[in-house]
Amino acid sequence: MRRSTARKRPRSTRQSRGRQQASYAQGVEQGYQDGRQAGFTSYNEKFQGTSIIIPSYNQLHYLKLCIESIIDHTDLAYEIIVIDNASTDGTDSYLAQLDGQVRYRILSENYGFAGAVNRGMMMAKGIMMLILNNDTLVTDNWLDNMIACLNSNPQIGMVGPVTNYIGGEQLIEVTYTEVSDMPDFARLNNVPDSRRWQQVDRLTGFCLLLRRELWEKIGYFDEGFEIGNFEDDDYNIRVKLLGYSLVIARDSFIHHFGSVSIKALGAQLEEVNHRNLQHYMNKWGNPHELVSVMKYRSAEQPALQAELAALGEAAFYPDGIAVTGINGTVYWIEGGGRRPVEGEFNGEAIRLGQIDIRRWPPGPPISSEEVHARWQQMLAIEGNELHGKTVSGLDGFHYYIQQGLKRKIITEAAFEGWALKARPSVQLTLEQLQAIPDGLPIIPAVKLRQGL
Known part of the structure; x- marks a missing residue:
């Protein structure tokens, strides 16, 4: 039987190589963890x-x-x-x-x-x-x-x-x-x-x-x-x-x-x-007339420009409604803000994208019982409270009464899309309607087929 003429590697060399490999693997793992942490830290950075x-x-x-x-x-x-x-x-x-x-x-x-x-x-x-x-x-x-x-x-x-x-x-x-x-x-x-x-x-x-x-x-x-x-x-x-x-x-x-x-x-x-x-x-409907009117009003009313800058497109959405997004949370929209509804909500919540919902500044939670009470108040026909109700104008348009302002609902699509068609409609004379100051018009929400 012939003996191999190859020289055996000294044990100290094999041990050194083993330590190097272990150190390399440790370095790779540490680098991966550092990179992962950096990714988490910078995730929200633009x-x-x-x-x-x-x-x-x-x-x-x-x-x-x-x-x-x-x-x-x-x-x-x-x-x-x-x-x-x-x-x-x-x-x-x-x-x-x-x-x-x-x-x-x-x-x-x-x-x-x-x-x-x-x-x-x-x-x-x-x-x-x-x-x-x-x-x-x-x-x-x-x-x-x-x-x-x-x-x-x-x-x-x-x-x-x-x-x-x-x-x-x-x-x-x-x-x-x-x-x-x-x-x-x-x-x-x-x-x-x-x-x-x-x-x-x-x-x-x-x-x-x-x-x-x-x-x-x-x-x-x-x-x-x-x-x-x-x-x-x-x-x-x-x-x-x-x-x-x-x-x-x-x-x-x-x-x-x-x-x-x-x-x-x-x-x-x-x-x-x-x-x-x-x-x-x-x-x-007629978007060019709408853009022209908004351009004129914005030039005349600096406060309106500030509202548009703060709320973006949400400024053209109604108050007194419930909305929901991708995570299923229901928010009550009122007073220019959003409040998460606590408890089971049985009403109609309009689905919006998260980017839309985040425009309303957050407020404290509100119970589903309180939301239901406010909803019923807006549905009640008796009394003189107009907030949350609709009015049909002689011009063929519907108006939504919100915080003492009348807001023109630009199309039937907006009227139905925000579930405002279900609200009680109050009959006013032309003089009564003209006496209510104008608020921003209400436009339809964007339709989404995906969870965004």
């Missing part, structure tokens, strides 16, 4: 950059091009968030392969453009948010110039770029016919120039930049607009109601292949458009 939110649905080729263009042409701090509406073209596998370059969520079903954007907004950590169609290519200076425009005036609410394919004032003529020639065109267009910034009445949703603080005042997109179309028009109205303006940064150009996901609907597109237009009209 990212000093832009969260780029990209909804996607079965257009993997365009999504890849879009993400690559962002990486190639964006120098400022950003994060990419892709929300996929249950695509079946391999989008999920592609996103998983990006190895942390992109944060993403694959939804269980198609929640449409609004639903995907909302999930992205919930996930966003940036101090700014940018909504971007997946069928776009961004270019040099695109984000720099849009942010410069947005930061030039605190009253600017949203900024959009110009492009080659869109409806409205953001459409410009281009000199290229091949996408390969587009970057040169964009480079010449995207020379920073504040003289080319233009205030407009409407921005389209293919690319929208806004501050996080504005989102906290306005909230989520309305998921009552199914699949796509008109949700951006709806958001424009809500931004302007709070007194903010919409601006096109004409020194920012991005290429748009053109509504690829929507076009893929084929014959279904007409039905989707009709349904969403109907939802828009039912919700707003």
Whole structure:
């Protein structure tokens, strides 16, 4: 039997190697725990950059091009968030392969453009948010110039770029016919120039930049607009109601292949458009008159501006109602604040997003018995107390009486959506109605299909 000629490793060396390995494993574990703790500590801190939110649905080729263009042409701090509406073209596998370059969520079903954007907004950590169609290519200076425009005036609410394919004032003529020639065109267009910034009445949703603080005042997109179309028009109205303006940064150009996901609907597109237009009209009636009236009143009443700044869109919601959010807690809304209801609540609670509920400052708990007593008081027809009751005006609108003010309910959708139709209606003469000072109008709440 031959003996091995290999020399045995000295015991002291083996022990030293064992100690090194143990020390390494200990260091890895300690590093993991330190990183985990740092993550917990910084969870609520905002990212000093832009969260780029990209909804996607079965257009993997365009999504890849879009993400690559962002990486190639964006120098400022950003994060990419892709929300996929249950695509079946391999989008999920592609996103998983990006190895942390992109944060993403694959939804269980198609929640449409609004639903995907909302999930992205919930996930966003940036101090700014940018909504971007997946069928776009961004270019040099695109984000720099849009942010410069947005930061030039605190009253600017949203900024959009110009492009080659869109409806409205953001459409410009281009000199290229091949996408390969587009970057040169964009480079010449995207020379920073504040003289080319233009205030407009409407921005389209293919690319929208806004501050996080504005989102906290306005909230989520309305998921009552199914699949796509008109949700951006709806958001424009809500931004302007709070007194903010919409601006096109004409020194920012991005290429748009053109509504690829929507076009893929084929014959279904007409039905989707009709349904969403109907939802828009039912919700707003004549929104342009409403925006005009609010603009005039805000200029005349500084106290009104302060209320809008404090409550955001909740300033257009009624008092004397119960609301609930994702965690199931019921809040009683009264006096401009929210109070958690203790005990079993048997009334109707309107479902809102958590971002909406948090706008009302918190107050002390209130028992369900006390809420029920207040509810019954508002339902009682006898007596002279008008608070919490409705009035039908000769102009065809309903009014809600709140804290000595009459608040115009802008549409039947708002009347039914806040369960105000169940309240007793008091008949007043024209002189009596005109004698009650005007409060803020009441608009419908946003419809959500997800827990947000």
